[in-house]
Amino acid sequence: MFNKRILTLSLVIILAMSAVFISGCANNQExxxxxxxxxxxxxxxxxxxxxxxxxxxxxxxxxxxxxxxxxxxxxxxxxxxxxxxxxxxxxxxxxxxxxxxxxxxxxxxxxxxxDGISVIVNPKNDWAQSMTVKELRQIWKPGSTVKKWSDIRPEWPNKPIDLYGPGTDSGTFDYFTEAINGEEGASRANYTASESDNVLVQGVAGNKYALGYLGYAYYKANKDKLNVVAIDNGAGKSVKPSMKTIGNGTYKPLARxxxxxxxxxxxxxxxxxxxxxxxxxxxxxxxxxxxxxxxxxxxxxxxxxxxxxxxxx
CATH class of the missing domain: 3.40.190.10 (Periplasmic binding protein-like II)
Known part of the structure; x- marks a missing residue:
C-alpha cells in the first residue's frame, strides 16, 4: 500500500513538472x-x-x-x-x-x-488659464520680442517668462512650430530646450513664471506638478487637452x-x-x-x- 502511494505521488509530481515545462515552453513561445x-x-x-x-x-x-x-x-x-x-x-x-x-x-x-501637445505652466500660475494660438505665436515665433508675461497681456505679471520646450531633433518641436508658427522648425531660439520631456516637466514645475510644451502623456503623469493651458484656436472656445478632446478632434490645432x-x-x-x-x-x-x-x-x-x-x- 505504501509503495502504491509513493508511485501515485511520483506520477503526480512528474505530471505537474511536465505541465510546468510545457507551460514554460509556451511562455517562451518555442x-x-x-x-x-x-x-x-x-x-x-x-x-x-x-x-x-x-x-x-x-x-x-x-x-x-x-x-x-x-x-x-x-x-x-x-x-x-x-x-x-x-x-x-x-x-x-x-x-x-x-x-x-x-x-x-x-x-x-x-x-x-x-496625442495632444500640451502647453504647461506652473501650478502657482493663476493667470494663464487660457491662451490663443495668436498669443502662442507671439511668444514662440522667430525673433519674438516677448520677454515678460505682461508683453502678452498687460494685466498679466510684469515678470520674465521662462520658456521650456523640446529640442530641434524632436518631432514635437516640428509639429508645434508648424501648427503655431506656420512653418516646421520656425521658432525663437532663446529658450531652455531638451529632448527629455522629464527635464521640461522639472523646469516648469520648479518655476512660477515658466511656460513650456510637451506630449499629453507627460502632462497627465505629472498633473500634481503642472497646470495645462486651454487653447483658443479662433473658434471662440478654449479647449484643454484630454482623452475626450484629443479623441474627438476638438483640441485644435495641437492634436496629432x-x-x-x-x-x-x-x-x-x-x-x-x-x-x-x-x-x-x-x-x-x-x-x-x-x-x-x-x-x-x-x-x-x-x-x-x-x-x-x-x-x-
Whole structure:
C-alpha cells in the first residue's frame, strides 16, 4: 500500500513538472531569440517601452532596446540601418525618406496612438488659464520680442517668462512650430530646450513664471506638478487637452497622430521583429490609454496587424 502511494505521488509530481515545462515552453513561445532595436520619439517612448516590457515577459529570449533620442535623432540612425524601428511624433521628412531609399531601407509607417501637445505652466500660475494660438505665436515665433508675461497681456505679471520646450531633433518641436508658427522648425531660439520631456516637466514645475510644451502623456503623469493651458484656436472656445478632446478632434490645432516606422527588411528577415510589431498591434488598444494617450479603434489596429502579417510573408 505504501509503495502504491509513493508511485501515485511520483506520477503526480512528474505530471505537474511536465505541465510546468510545457507551460514554460509556451511562455517562451518555442524558444524565440533575437534582438529588436528601437529609437526615436520621446513622446512615443512610453508606449513602446511599456509594450516592450510586456513582450519580453512573453518572449524572454528576445531583447528589445528602446531609446529616446527624439524623432529626428532617431531617424538619423534608422535611415542608415542602425535600428529596426523608429518611433516618430511626426511623419518622416523628405530628406530622411531620400536617405532611407539611398541606403536600401523601405519603410512601413504604422500609426500607434493620438496625442495632444500640451502647453504647461506652473501650478502657482493663476493667470494663464487660457491662451490663443495668436498669443502662442507671439511668444514662440522667430525673433519674438516677448520677454515678460505682461508683453502678452498687460494685466498679466510684469515678470520674465521662462520658456521650456523640446529640442530641434524632436518631432514635437516640428509639429508645434508648424501648427503655431506656420512653418516646421520656425521658432525663437532663446529658450531652455531638451529632448527629455522629464527635464521640461522639472523646469516648469520648479518655476512660477515658466511656460513650456510637451506630449499629453507627460502632462497627465505629472498633473500634481503642472497646470495645462486651454487653447483658443479662433473658434471662440478654449479647449484643454484630454482623452475626450484629443479623441474627438476638438483640441485644435495641437492634436496629432503618433507613429513608428518599421524597416521592411527587419520585418521579413527577423522573426523577433515580426513577433514584436504584431504583439504591438494586438496590445496597443489596452496599453496606450494606460500610458496616457488616445488609442485607435480596434478595427484600425486590426487592419494594421493584417497589413504587417501580409508584408511579413
Amino acid at each position: 524558444g524565440l531569440t533575437g534582438r529588436v532595436v528601437i529609437d526615436g520619439s520621446s513622446t512615443v517612448y512610453p508606449v513602446t517601452q511599456a509594450i516592450a516590457e510586456e513582450f519580453m515577459k512573453e518572449y524572454p529570449g528576445v531583447r528589445v532596446t528602446v531609446g529616446s533620442s527624439g524623432t529626428g535623432g532617431g531617424f538619423q540612425k534608422y535611415v542608415v540601418g542602425e535600428t529596426d524601428i523608429n518611433d516618430a511624433s511626426r511623419p518622416i521628412g523628405p530628406k530622411e525618406k531620400k536617405l532611407a531609399k539611398k541606403n536600401g531601407i523601405e519603410s512601413i509607417p504604422v500609426t500607434v496612438a493620438y 497622430p503618433l507613429f513608428f516606422y518599421l524597416n521592411k527588411a527587419s520585418l521579413k528577415n527577423k522573426e523577433a521583429v515580426e513577433k514584436f510589431v504584431k504583439f504591438y498591434m494586438k496590445n496597443a488598444k489596452e496599453i496606450v490609454p494606460q500610458v496616457g494617450y488616445v488609442p485607435l479603434s480596434k478595427a484600425k489596429y486590426q487592419s494594421q496587424f493584417d497589413k504587417l502579417d501580409k508584408l511579413a510573408e
